[in-house]
Amino acid sequence: MALHFVLDEPTGAGPGDTVVLTGSEAHHAASVRRVRVGEEVTVGDGRGAWLTGRCESVAPREVVVRVESRTDAAAPRPRVVLVQALAKGDRDELAVQAATELGIDEIVPWQASRSVSRWDAAKAEKGRARWATIVREAAKQAHRAWIPEVSPLVTTRELLRRVAASRTLVLEPTGSARLTGVDLTGEESDVLLVVGPEGGIAPDELAELETSGAVLVRLGESVLRTSTAGPAALAVVSASLGRW
Numbered sequence: 001m002a003l004h005f006v007l008d009e010p011t012g013a014g015p016g017d018t019v020v021l022t023g024s025e026a027h028h029a030a031s032v033r034r035v036r037v038g039e040e041v042t043v044g045d046g047r048g049a050w051l052t053g054r055c056e057s058v059a060p061r062e063v064v065v066r067v068e069s070r071t072d073a074a075a076p077r078p079r080v081v082l083v084q085a086l087a088k089g090d091r092d093e094l095a096v097q098a099a100t101e102l103g104i105d106e107i108v109p110w111q112a113s114r115s116v117s118r119w120d121a122a123k124a125e126k127g128r129a130r131w132a133t134i135v136r137e138a139a140k141q142a143h144r145a146w147i148p149e150v151s152p153l154v155t156t157r158e159l160l161r162r163v164a165a166s167r168t169l170v171l172e173p174t175g176s177a178r179l180t181g182v183d184l185t186g187e188e189s190d191v192l193l194v195v196g197p198e199g200g201i202a203p204d205e206l207a208e209l210e211t212s213g214a215v216l217v218r219l220g221e222s223v224l225r226t227s228t229a230g231p232a233a234l235a236v237v238s239a240s241l242g243r244w
Contacts, residue, residue, distance in 0.1 A: 002041050006045070006139075007046075011051070017066075020062055021065070030063055038055065041054070048146055050070065082107050083159060092109070102235060106151060110154055112205065163212040163214050171195050172218060178218060179236050180240075184241055195233075217233075
Protein backbone atom coordinates (compact mmCIF):
# COMPACT_ATOMS: atom_id res chain seq x y z
CA MET A 1 0.00 0.00 0.00
CA ALA A 2 1.33 3.42 -0.98
CA LEU A 3 2.29 5.87 1.76
CA HIS A 4 -0.41 8.47 2.43
CA PHE A 5 -0.04 12.18 3.18
CA VAL A 6 -2.43 15.05 3.84
CA LEU A 7 -2.53 18.57 2.42
CA ASP A 8 -3.31 21.56 4.63
CA GLU A 9 -6.01 22.93 2.31
CA PRO A 10 -8.73 21.54 0.00
CA THR A 11 -7.40 20.94 -3.50
CA GLY A 12 -8.80 20.98 -7.01
CA ALA A 13 -5.74 19.25 -8.47
CA GLY A 14 -6.22 16.54 -11.05
CA PRO A 15 -4.15 14.33 -13.38
CA GLY A 16 -1.11 16.18 -14.69
CA ASP A 17 -1.10 18.78 -11.91
CA THR A 18 1.33 18.90 -9.03
CA VAL A 19 0.63 19.21 -5.32
CA VAL A 20 3.18 20.28 -2.75
CA LEU A 21 3.67 18.99 0.77
CA THR A 22 5.28 21.55 3.07
CA GLY A 23 6.03 22.03 6.75
CA SER A 24 5.75 19.08 9.08
CA GLU A 25 4.11 16.93 6.41
CA ALA A 26 7.06 17.39 4.05
CA HIS A 27 9.48 16.64 6.88
CA HIS A 28 7.54 13.52 7.76
CA ALA A 29 7.52 12.36 4.15
CA ALA A 30 11.17 13.09 3.41
CA SER A 31 12.94 12.47 6.72
CA VAL A 32 10.70 9.99 8.56
CA ARG A 33 9.03 7.91 5.86
CA ARG A 34 11.97 8.52 3.49
CA VAL A 35 10.01 8.67 0.25
CA ARG A 36 12.07 8.72 -2.92
CA VAL A 37 11.77 10.45 -6.29
CA GLY A 38 9.57 8.28 -8.50
CA GLU A 39 7.83 6.58 -5.56
CA GLU A 40 4.04 6.32 -5.73
CA VAL A 41 2.13 7.97 -2.89
CA THR A 42 -1.43 8.96 -2.16
CA VAL A 43 -2.39 12.46 -1.04
CA GLY A 44 -5.67 13.65 0.47
CA ASP A 45 -7.08 16.99 1.53
CA GLY A 46 -9.27 15.66 4.32
CA ARG A 47 -12.40 16.80 2.45
CA GLY A 48 -12.90 13.83 0.14
CA ALA A 49 -10.20 14.36 -2.52
CA TRP A 50 -7.97 11.32 -3.07
CA LEU A 51 -4.96 11.76 -5.32
CA THR A 52 -2.51 9.15 -6.52
CA GLY A 53 0.81 10.31 -7.96
CA ARG A 54 4.57 10.04 -7.94
CA CYS A 55 7.14 12.16 -6.17
CA GLU A 56 8.95 14.53 -8.54
CA SER A 57 11.21 16.09 -5.92
CA VAL A 58 11.83 15.32 -2.27
CA ALA A 59 13.31 17.63 0.36
CA PRO A 60 12.63 18.07 4.09
CA ARG A 61 10.85 21.38 3.46
CA GLU A 62 9.03 20.52 0.23
CA VAL A 63 7.84 17.37 -1.50
CA VAL A 64 6.35 17.76 -4.97
CA VAL A 65 3.93 15.10 -6.21
CA ARG A 66 2.78 14.81 -9.84
CA VAL A 67 -0.85 13.68 -9.81
CA GLU A 68 -1.75 10.67 -11.96
CA SER A 69 -5.35 10.09 -10.87
CA ARG A 70 -8.03 11.61 -8.69
CA THR A 71 -11.17 10.30 -7.05
CA ASP A 72 -13.59 12.13 -4.80
CA ALA A 73 -15.18 10.27 -1.91
CA ALA A 74 -18.65 11.42 -0.91
CA ALA A 75 -19.15 12.45 2.70
CA PRO A 76 -20.75 9.60 4.68
CA ARG A 77 -24.50 9.82 5.26
CA PRO A 78 -25.82 9.61 7.87
CA ARG A 79 -22.91 10.98 9.84
CA VAL A 80 -21.91 9.29 13.08
CA VAL A 81 -20.85 11.71 15.82
CA LEU A 82 -18.99 10.89 19.03
CA VAL A 83 -19.91 13.10 21.96
CA GLN A 84 -17.01 12.34 24.30
CA ALA A 85 -17.08 13.56 27.89
CA LEU A 86 -13.81 14.99 29.14
CA ALA A 87 -11.91 12.44 31.22
CA LYS A 88 -8.79 12.49 33.31
CA GLY A 89 -5.42 11.36 32.04
CA ASP A 90 -5.44 10.50 28.37
CA ARG A 91 -8.59 8.37 28.36
CA ASP A 92 -10.63 10.81 26.31
CA GLU A 93 -7.76 11.17 23.85
CA LEU A 94 -7.53 7.39 23.46
CA ALA A 95 -11.23 7.33 22.62
CA VAL A 96 -10.80 10.10 20.06
CA GLN A 97 -7.88 8.35 18.37
CA ALA A 98 -9.57 4.96 18.13
CA ALA A 99 -12.90 6.39 16.99
CA THR A 100 -11.15 8.29 14.20
CA GLU A 101 -9.42 5.14 12.98
CA LEU A 102 -12.77 3.31 13.05
CA GLY A 103 -14.61 5.91 10.96
CA ILE A 104 -16.25 8.56 13.17
CA ASP A 105 -17.37 11.66 11.26
CA GLU A 106 -17.32 14.30 13.99
CA ILE A 107 -16.13 14.54 17.58
CA VAL A 108 -17.74 16.78 20.18
CA PRO A 109 -15.94 17.32 23.51
CA TRP A 110 -18.47 17.44 26.34
CA GLN A 111 -18.04 19.07 29.75
CA ALA A 112 -20.22 16.63 31.71
CA SER A 113 -21.05 17.43 35.32
CA ARG A 114 -18.96 14.49 36.55
CA SER A 115 -15.96 15.21 34.33
CA VAL A 116 -12.86 15.40 36.54
CA SER A 117 -11.04 17.25 33.77
CA ARG A 118 -12.30 20.82 33.42
CA TRP A 119 -11.64 23.08 30.45
CA ASP A 120 -11.87 26.83 30.96
CA ALA A 121 -11.87 29.14 27.91
CA ALA A 122 -8.10 28.92 27.41
CA LYS A 123 -7.96 25.18 27.99
CA ALA A 124 -10.93 24.62 25.69
CA GLU A 125 -9.11 26.09 22.70
CA LYS A 126 -5.87 24.23 23.48
CA GLY A 127 -7.75 21.00 24.15
CA ARG A 128 -9.69 21.22 20.94
CA ALA A 129 -6.49 21.89 18.99
CA ARG A 130 -4.81 18.87 20.59
CA TRP A 131 -7.77 16.64 19.78
CA ALA A 132 -7.71 17.94 16.19
CA THR A 133 -4.04 16.97 15.89
CA ILE A 134 -4.79 13.50 17.22
CA VAL A 135 -7.66 13.18 14.75
CA ARG A 136 -5.56 14.30 11.79
CA GLU A 137 -2.78 11.82 12.53
CA ALA A 138 -5.19 8.96 13.17
CA ALA A 139 -7.14 9.71 9.98
CA LYS A 140 -3.90 9.81 7.99
CA GLN A 141 -2.78 6.50 9.49
CA ALA A 142 -6.13 4.96 8.58
CA HIS A 143 -6.01 6.36 5.01
CA ARG A 144 -9.29 8.23 5.41
CA ALA A 145 -10.49 10.56 2.66
CA TRP A 146 -12.48 12.65 5.15
CA ILE A 147 -10.88 13.93 8.35
CA PRO A 148 -13.43 14.27 11.17
CA GLU A 149 -14.21 17.71 12.52
CA VAL A 150 -13.53 18.43 16.19
CA SER A 151 -16.30 20.75 17.31
CA PRO A 152 -16.09 23.30 20.13
CA LEU A 153 -16.59 22.15 23.72
CA VAL A 154 -20.26 21.86 24.71
CA THR A 155 -22.03 22.04 28.05
CA THR A 156 -24.92 19.72 28.80
CA ARG A 157 -27.41 22.48 27.98
CA GLU A 158 -25.77 23.03 24.59
CA LEU A 159 -25.67 19.28 23.96
CA LEU A 160 -29.41 18.92 24.60
CA ARG A 161 -30.23 21.20 21.67
CA ARG A 162 -28.30 18.94 19.34
CA VAL A 163 -29.79 15.79 20.85
CA ALA A 164 -33.26 17.01 19.94
CA ALA A 165 -32.28 17.27 16.26
CA SER A 166 -30.43 13.94 15.98
CA ARG A 167 -30.79 10.22 16.54
CA THR A 168 -29.03 10.03 19.90
CA LEU A 169 -27.82 6.89 21.64
CA VAL A 170 -26.43 7.34 25.15
CA LEU A 171 -24.06 4.57 26.20
CA GLU A 172 -25.29 3.71 29.67
CA PRO A 173 -24.79 0.37 31.51
CA THR A 174 -28.25 0.68 33.09
CA GLY A 175 -29.99 1.25 29.76
CA SER A 176 -32.89 -1.10 29.05
CA ALA A 177 -32.13 -1.43 25.33
CA ARG A 178 -29.20 -3.22 23.74
CA LEU A 179 -27.27 -1.27 21.14
CA THR A 180 -27.39 -4.25 18.79
CA GLY A 181 -31.20 -4.04 18.89
CA VAL A 182 -31.38 -0.44 17.63
CA ASP A 183 -32.67 -0.24 14.05
CA LEU A 184 -30.85 2.41 12.01
CA THR A 185 -32.25 1.34 8.65
CA GLY A 186 -32.98 4.36 6.50
CA GLU A 187 -31.66 6.80 9.11
CA GLU A 188 -30.92 10.23 7.63
CA SER A 189 -30.23 12.34 10.72
CA ASP A 190 -26.85 12.44 12.46
CA VAL A 191 -26.37 9.51 14.81
CA LEU A 192 -24.92 10.76 18.11
CA LEU A 193 -23.07 8.37 20.41
CA VAL A 194 -22.85 9.97 23.84
CA VAL A 195 -20.16 8.70 26.21
CA GLY A 196 -19.90 9.84 29.81
CA PRO A 197 -16.79 10.44 31.94
CA GLU A 198 -15.09 7.85 34.13
CA GLY A 199 -17.67 8.37 36.91
CA GLY A 200 -20.59 7.85 34.55
CA ILE A 201 -23.29 10.27 33.49
CA ALA A 202 -25.11 11.97 36.37
CA PRO A 203 -28.76 10.92 36.90
CA ASP A 204 -30.09 14.42 36.21
CA GLU A 205 -28.16 14.57 32.93
CA LEU A 206 -29.49 11.14 31.92
CA ALA A 207 -33.01 12.36 32.61
CA GLU A 208 -32.48 15.52 30.55
CA LEU A 209 -31.00 13.54 27.67
CA GLU A 210 -33.98 11.16 27.65
CA THR A 211 -36.44 14.05 27.80
CA SER A 212 -34.73 15.53 24.73
CA GLY A 213 -35.23 12.29 22.81
CA ALA A 214 -32.11 10.25 23.50
CA VAL A 215 -32.26 6.49 24.05
CA LEU A 216 -30.14 4.86 26.75
CA VAL A 217 -28.42 1.77 25.35
CA ARG A 218 -25.98 -0.74 26.79
CA LEU A 219 -23.13 -2.74 25.32
CA GLY A 220 -23.50 -6.23 26.75
CA GLU A 221 -23.37 -6.81 30.47
CA SER A 222 -19.93 -5.37 31.23
CA VAL A 223 -19.09 -1.77 32.07
CA LEU A 224 -16.63 -0.32 29.58
CA ARG A 225 -14.18 2.47 30.26
CA THR A 226 -14.82 5.88 28.75
CA SER A 227 -11.85 5.26 26.45
CA THR A 228 -13.40 2.04 25.13
CA ALA A 229 -17.16 2.57 25.01
CA GLY A 230 -17.30 4.98 22.06
CA PRO A 231 -15.10 2.98 19.69
CA ALA A 232 -16.93 -0.24 20.62
CA ALA A 233 -20.30 1.37 19.94
CA LEU A 234 -19.04 2.83 16.68
CA ALA A 235 -18.15 -0.64 15.45
CA VAL A 236 -21.70 -1.84 16.13
CA VAL A 237 -23.28 1.20 14.50
CA SER A 238 -21.00 0.98 11.45
CA ALA A 239 -22.13 -2.60 10.89
CA SER A 240 -25.78 -1.60 11.35
CA LEU A 241 -25.43 1.20 8.78
CA GLY A 242 -23.76 -1.14 6.29
CA ARG A 243 -20.41 0.67 6.41
CA TRP A 244 -18.63 -2.52 7.43
